[in-house]
Amino acid sequence: MxxxxxxxxxxxxxxxxxxxxxxxxxxxxxxxxxxxxxxxxxxxxxxxxxxxxxxxxxxxxxxxxxxxxxxxxxxxxxxxxxxxxxxxxxxxxxxxxxxxxxxxxxxxxxxxxxxxxxxxxxxxxxxxxxxxxxxxxxxxxxxxxxxxxxxxxxxxxxxxxxxxxxxxxxxxxxxxxxxxxxxxxxxxxHSTDDARLVNEWIQAGVIGPVREVYVWTNRPIWPQGISRPVRPPATPAAPNWGTGGVRDIQGTAMWGDYPIPAGLNWQLYLGPVAEEIAFHPIYHPFNWRGWLDFGVGALGDMGAHLIDHPYWALSLTQPTSIEATSTPFGTVAIDPPPATGPRRRPVSYPLAMTAHYEFPARGTRPPVKLSWFDGGLMPPRPEVLPDSVTLNREGGVIFLGSKGILMHETYGAKPTIFPDALMQEARAVPKTMARITTSHEMNWAEACKGKGQASSPFDYAAPLTETMLLGIVALRAGQGRKILYDADTMTITNAADANQYLTREYRGGWAI
The missing domain is CATH 3.40.50.720 (NAD(P)-binding Rossmann-like Domain)
Incomplete structure (x- = not known):
């Protein structure tokens, strides 16, 4: 058929x-x-x-x-x-x-x-x-x-x-x-009760109109900012202990005879990756998140758990501008070296980055600036936050409203409003959103059987994913370079060279 x-x-x-x-x-x-x-x-x-x-x-x-x-x-x-x-x-x-x-x-x-x-x-x-x-x-x-x-x-x-x-x-x-x-x-x-409380409190206006949001995570908790394993030269030179030399030593130190483990189909693992990359345990399992060929770094890994809640509660659309800064990418030498232009290319994501997204007004709701911090970087501490309250090192979100702030941890957990008088007001907000009583997976399974709706369908999840990945596009476009995005045409309008990062090069037969 x-x-x-x-x-x-x-x-x-x-x-x-x-x-x-x-x-x-x-x-x-x-x-x-x-x-x-x-x-x-x-x-x-x-x-x-x-x-x-x-x-x-x-x-x-x-x-x-x-x-x-x-x-x-x-x-x-x-x-x-x-x-x-x-x-x-x-x-x-x-x-x-x-x-x-x-x-x-x-x-x-x-x-x-x-x-x-x-x-x-x-x-x-x-x-x-x-x-x-x-x-x-x-x-x-x-x-x-x-x-x-x-x-x-x-x-x-x-x-x-x-x-x-x-x-x-x-x-x-x-x-x-x-x-x-x-x-x-x-x-x-996205399926938790806490996530719904965040929505209900924001939409009820408990903290007033929100114009700024901070989002942070302790990721990466895997290697980033490193060179790919590189074969040592046949005739080693004297060690160079400068930054570039240490980088090269690091790459050659990872080199080794790592046969593909029995039972691992490495070609199927590579799938759509265009480059023929040799197996190494630095990639599989788990560490693939930090490599440009396989993952999308800390922002891609945790953005869906953190940016999710402001994106949802504030009814955000696509950002109109994004700007990113970071520590250095992990790079390898381009072989053979080009006559002009960069002589190295990025292979692993930076150890730490920030990204700043600007979202337009939505009806009566004001424009929003959302700032992302990872790799141990933390957002500014709001003045209204009591001295006894610490920012969760693992990650979290702060909504900055005109009357107060709403702060929660990763996955939308433990939403709390400051000052405390507003928290008392929040407790009286009616619970207007339907609650999910199963796991996120079983919510999907029940929806497959016609029993209710999936919590995070692609009509919601794809635009959310697009938003967070635009931070990676901005990162790859260049340090401190604000890119302007037209969502209707899926185009970076002020930096034509950045449009290449909206997609990827596929191995033959794997393109979608």
């Missing part, structure tokens, strides 16, 4: 039967789930009560996502390194005290029964019964897998950041709309 033809899945069949039998009125793309008592009495489990799920990228966050879905049927697991998956899975059965973890044991059982694949394309081709796909690979593979899954008729849950580039965020949003699939980005703080 051609991929652009929509096949009738068991869930679509059950949903269709329910529409006929019950006269249900439902929106396109949100099938009705027939109640168990309608089909077969109180003890009957309808086919649509359990979602058939595949996990792509199962060794890290994907395993945590899967554990939240053990009440469903994990039909397939896809990973390029099942050695890493097995090591992660082995630790799930017991907690730190040696006591059994029921969900971890269920996960081990589910993974033991699931069909295994290395290549997501083979999995999508063979697993016709899979209805939802969780994608938790390194960032550079998110978009190609998610697009293919949606076009194969699967609902998708994609770890944050949704995509590697602004262009990919646009593509995934369009694909989700075109295919009508249920989508969710893995910014789990």
């Amino acid at each position: 051609p991929r652009n033809r929509k096949s009738l899945s068991r869930r679509d069949f059950v949903a269709g039967a329910g529409k006929v039998a019950l006269g249900a009125m439902v929106a396109p793309g949100f099938p009705t789930v027939v109640s168990r008592h309608v089909l077969g009495g109180p003890g009957f489990q309808a086919p649509s009560d359990t979602l058939n799920v595949a996990i792509v990228g199962a060794g890290g966050m994907g395993m945590s996502n899967a554990e939240q879905l053990v009440s469903q049927n994990i039909a397939a697991v896809c990973d390029v390194d099942f050695g890493y998956v097995e090591r992660s899975l082995a630790g799930r059965g017991k907690d730190n005290t040696g006591q059994p973890r029921p969900n971890g044991l269920k996960l081990q059982e589910q993974f033991g029964k699931a069909t295994r694949y290395a290549d997501f394309r083979e999995m999508l081709d063979k697993e016709k019964g899979v209805e939802g796909v969780v994608i938790a690979t390194p960032d550079h593979n998110h978009a190609v897998i998610a697009k293919a899954a949606m076009e194969a008729g699967k609902h998708v849950y994609v770890q944050k950041p949704l995509t590697y580039s602004v262009h990919e965020a646009r593509v995934l949003r369009e694909t989700a709309r075109r295919t009508g699939r249920v989508t969710q980005m893995g910014n789990q703080g």
Whole structure:
């Protein structure tokens, strides 16, 4: 069957039967789930009560996502390194005290029964019964897998950041709309009660109009600002202990004979990366976040958990200008060296950066300046903050209103308003937003079954991702260089050379 033809899945069949039998009125793309008592009495489990799920990228966050879905049927697991998956899975059965973890044991059982694949394309081709796909690979593979899954008729849950580039965020949003699939980005703080309190308090005007926001994180907690492993010269020169010399020594010190581990398919790991990069344990696992080829640094890693809340509560759109400054990128020499222009190129993100976004007014709401700080950099301390209150070193957000401030930690946790008199006022604000009573993952699974709406669908998550990744575009465009952004045309209007960073170069056959 051609991929652009929509096949009738068991869930679509059950949903269709329910529409006929019950006269249900439902929106396109949100099938009705027939109640168990309608089909077969109180003890009957309808086919649509359990979602058939595949996990792509199962060794890290994907395993945590899967554990939240053990009440469903994990039909397939896809990973390029099942050695890493097995090591992660082995630790799930017991907690730190040696006591059994029921969900971890269920996960081990589910993974033991699931069909295994290395290549997501083979999995999508063979697993016709899979209805939802969780994608938790390194960032550079998110978009190609998610697009293919949606076009194969699967609902998708994609770890944050949704995509590697602004262009990919646009593509995934369009694909989700075109295919009508249920989508969710893995910014789990978006489903919390605290996140809703932030919205309700801001929208009630407790701290007054907000014109400025500070956002910060302690990331990176992985290597950044370093050279790529470089083969030592055949005839080593005397050590140069200046900045450039130490940088080069660092690169050659990482060089070594690191064969690809048994069970790791390195070519599938590289996926859309255009450059042929040799395997090294500095990249996989976990550390890929700091490398330009695979991740989008601390801003990409944590922006979805932190910028999320002001973006949502203040109804922000796309920024009109962005400016970034940082410590140096990690670089390598360009080989062969060019006759003109830079002789080195960036390969790893800076140890620390700041980014300043300017957002336009929205109706009666004033313009907003949002400032991002990472790598241990902290925002200015608001005067209204009591001396006894410290800024959380792990990360947080401060909304600066005309009457006071709202501060919360990562994921929107522990929202608090200062001065205290305004906090008392906030406690009386009605809870007008519906609360989510499941995990973020189960919220998506239930939405896939037609039960409610996904908390962070791509219609929201893609513009949020675009906003945070524009900070990376500004960073790569040059130190202290303000770029002007036209969201309607997805164009940097004052720096044509910066437009290249809105997308990426793809390996042949992998472009989206």
